[in-house]
Every structure is written in C-alpha cells, then in structure tokens.
Amino acid sequence: MPTRSPRPGEGWLRVASSGICGTDVNLYAQGLAAPTVLGHHVAGTIAAVADEPGPRRWSGTVGQRVVVEEYLPCGTCRACLAGTYRLCPDTDLWGGGRRIGTIPADEEPGLYGGNAEYLLLPPNAVLHPLPGGLSDELAAWVLPYANALDWTVRAGGVTKGDRVIVLGPGYHGLAVTAAARWAGAHVVVAGLSRDRARLDIAELLGAHTVTADSGDELAASIQRVLGSDPADVVVDTVGPAPHVIAVAVDLLGQGGRLVLTTPKNPAHVPVDTTAMTRRNLTVTAVRGRRPEAIATALTSLADGTSRLQLVPSADTTLEGTGAMLGHLAAGTGPETPHVVVRPHAH
Ligand SMILES: [Zn+2]
Ligand SMILES: [Zn+2]
Structure with missing residues (x-):
C-alpha cells in the first residue's frame, strides 16, 4: 500500500517495532471481518508532519522517536476531558470503537497498524516521546x-x-x-x-x-x-x-x-x-493503562530498573509476521513471549 502526503493534522510514523500481544493472536485466530494491518504496540520515528495543524492534538517533529498508544480518543467526552481517555467510548473495541491495529485496510490509506513500514498518525493519535537513552529494543516494551x-x-x-x-x-x-x-x-x-x-x-x-x-x-x-x-x-x-x-x-x-x-x-x-x-x-x-504509567515505564526502562532488558526478544520481519502469528495461535511460537515485528529488517 502506498503512503500519501499527510492531510491537515496528520503525520506518518516510520515503524521501528510493533509488539505482538495476545489480542493480536486472538484477532488472527478468530479472523477479522476485513483485511487489516494489525499491530497496536508501536514505536518508531516521526517521518512526516502535515504543515497545516488542522485538528491535530498531538505534538511532535520529524525525526522524533515516539511510542504510539492504540487509542484514538474523541477528545470531547467526559472521560477524555478528565484525562482518562482510555475509557473514551471511541476506544472501546467491544463497543464498536476504533483503535490502531484494528481498522480495516480498505479505509484509505489503509496503514492504520504497526505491522507495516509506515503508520498513519491521525489527528487524534496519542504519542509519547521516547527518552534518548531508551533503545529501540526496549521501546517495544x-x-x-x-x-x-x-x-x-x-x-x-x-x-x-x-x-x-x-x-x-x-x-x-x-x-x-x-x-x-x-x-x-x-x-x-x-x-x-x-x-x-x-x-x-x-x-x-x-x-x-x-x-x-x-x-x-x-x-x-x-x-x-x-x-x-x-x-x-x-x-x-x-x-x-x-x-x-x-x-x-x-x-x-x-x-x-x-x-x-x-x-x-x-x-x-x-x-x-x-x-x-x-x-x-x-x-x-483493568483494561489498558493511564498515561502516568507510561511515564513511569519510560523512566524505569531507560534506567535499567525494569530488568526487561534480560528478556530475550523474538524478532520477525514483515514477511515472517503471518507465519509467526500462525505459530503463536497454534501454541508453537518461540520460547520467549516477547515477539516483535521489525518492519525495516530483512
Ligand atoms: Zn495489546
Ligand atoms: Zn472521548
């Protein structure tokens, strides 16, 4: 699927890592209603930002490394106004809500998931800058x-x-x-x-x-x-x-x-x-996480106190992602449960 120029308020992320979680495996195993680019635990580098800010609610500049939450909150409901946007009805997957990694590919430009070289950043995306000391490997956590x-x-x-x-x-x-x-x-x-x-x-x-x-x-x-x-x-x-x-x-x-x-x-x-x-x-x-938890996670991953650097990572290329999801769904996946799609690896 081709990328296109970002429209007012949009941007593009060059994906560095897209972690596969149980939700992906369930979606893969159950089957989706339409072809979809999965991947909702995404980190990468901002590759483009529309000149016109339009309705954009995120901030960031080209070249900045960020982690992208899967939520696409409305910004105006009670939950959003209180800062608890993970509880926004628009993010409720089981109530017809939409999230990164679940939007069908026939909705242009089709690139709404992390298992791709580029991810569209809609105006209501939620981004968090990554600290300089945090490697791409650990950013997947x-x-x-x-x-x-x-x-x-x-x-x-x-x-x-x-x-x-x-x-x-x-x-x-x-x-x-x-x-x-x-x-x-x-x-x-x-x-x-x-x-x-x-x-x-x-x-x-x-x-x-x-x-x-x-x-x-x-x-x-x-x-x-x-x-x-x-x-x-x-x-x-x-x-x-x-x-x-x-x-x-x-x-x-x-x-x-x-x-x-x-x-x-x-x-x-x-x-x-x-x-x-x-x-x-x-x-x-519980479901999802509060933004405060992301701040704590970033600090603890960057200073080594999470110890998650000790967990082996099973990386896959984009080409290998389908086979990897098949293995995970069949229970024949790798020994480590930390499985990461690296779309620019070959
Ligand atoms: Zn997940
Ligand atoms: Zn809302």
Whole structure:
C-alpha cells in the first residue's frame, strides 16, 4: 500500500517495532471481518508532519522517536476531558470503537497498524516521546510494561515487601512480574509445565516460579513457596477459569487484592463470597493503562530498573509476521513471549 502526503493534522510514523500481544493472536485466530494491518504496540520515528495543524492534538517533529498508544480518543467526552481517555467510548473495541491495529485496510490509506513500514498518525493519535537513552529494543516494551505497572502498582496497590502471585508467564505475565519486582515485591509466577522456558525468564526477573497442571496442584505448589504466609496480591493474566479464581481467593490473606486483566471466557465464574467478605478482599478488573504509567515505564526502562532488558526478544520481519502469528495461535511460537515485528529488517 502506498503512503500519501499527510492531510491537515496528520503525520506518518516510520515503524521501528510493533509488539505482538495476545489480542493480536486472538484477532488472527478468530479472523477479522476485513483485511487489516494489525499491530497496536508501536514505536518508531516521526517521518512526516502535515504543515497545516488542522485538528491535530498531538505534538511532535520529524525525526522524533515516539511510542504510539492504540487509542484514538474523541477528545470531547467526559472521560477524555478528565484525562482518562482510555475509557473514551471511541476506544472501546467491544463497543464498536476504533483503535490502531484494528481498522480495516480498505479505509484509505489503509496503514492504520504497526505491522507495516509506515503508520498513519491521525489527528487524534496519542504519542509519547521516547527518552534518548531508551533503545529501540526496549521501546517495544513500553506499552505492555506500562499496562503492567498500571495493573500491578496502581490497581493492585503492590508495594515493597508485598507477596505477589502472577498467574501466567506470557507476554503480560512477564511484564507484570517486572512491575511487581520493580515495586519491591516478592513474586511467585505460576504456569503450566509446558511454560518452563517462560518461567525460566520470570526467574531472570527475580521471581520464584511454580508449575502445576491442575487447580488443586497449583494452590499447593504456590503455598509451598509462600510458606505459612498468605499472598497480598494475585494478578491473573491467563483468564478467569473457575479454578483460577477459586485458587486466588484461597491464597489471599486479610485485605488481599485480586486483579483480573484478561477478558477471556468463561466470563462467569463462581466465587466464594463468604471467604471474600471474611478476609476483606478486593477484586479489580483493568483494561489498558493511564498515561502516568507510561511515564513511569519510560523512566524505569531507560534506567535499567525494569530488568526487561534480560528478556530475550523474538524478532520477525514483515514477511515472517503471518507465519509467526500462525505459530503463536497454534501454541508453537518461540520460547520467549516477547515477539516483535521489525518492519525495516530483512
Ligand atoms: Zn495489546
Ligand atoms: Zn472521548
């Protein structure tokens, strides 16, 4: 697809990295209504800015390195005016909203996703400048790590010394592990035995790990690592299977917090409300991230304290992206869950 001159308010990004997340794999596996350039965790360099500012709400100059949020907020609703633009109805993928990486390619110029050499920056794009010391490699972590900081530190209230259990060592599971370690928590990451390679990466980030292939076994394995102490926070990144929620409630102590991060089915699960009430538990569900979390992510990635530089990256060219999505959907993807499209690599 060709690029064209930017119209008033628009610009172009030369894409350096486009991280593949679970949402992409689900979209790929389910099939989309129309051909679409996927990719919504995008970083790159501003390549063009229209001379006429038009309705442009972002600022930036040619040559500047930025990370692009997937949101295309309206700018005028209550959520937007309050600064919580991630909750703008226009960004709600499940309510007919539009985001970068989900807009069909038949909408001109077709380049609304990160899995391409160039990405159109519409007037309502949300950009954040990258600090000079942050490499292109680590820039690919900005959005998932910002998600993880928002979910773990803000929503989960994780602070130094907390005992945190992360369910699932996938892309966001590892980001949550890094965020909880950054906050000074003791972290246990739980996965299935087939997740061993990913759990080894979690150990590089400073977490303990356990494997189990059933809910009962999971609770017992985690309890062995925790000793007699209950958990302060459980962050679920695998989807609320009934046994997972039950295990989380069992492991949490007084005042414990359970953070739900993924809308996978089944959506309805039984919970022991008596146990929850007696122990004063909080359940929080999260989506996306606040802009403050991006600022924290940028600082912590640039100064090395995120430790995410220790996570191997599986890079793919544009030509290899379809095959890579196929492998991820089939569960035969690379050992590391950090998979990045580099459109200018060959
Ligand atoms: Zn995503
Ligand atoms: Zn809005």
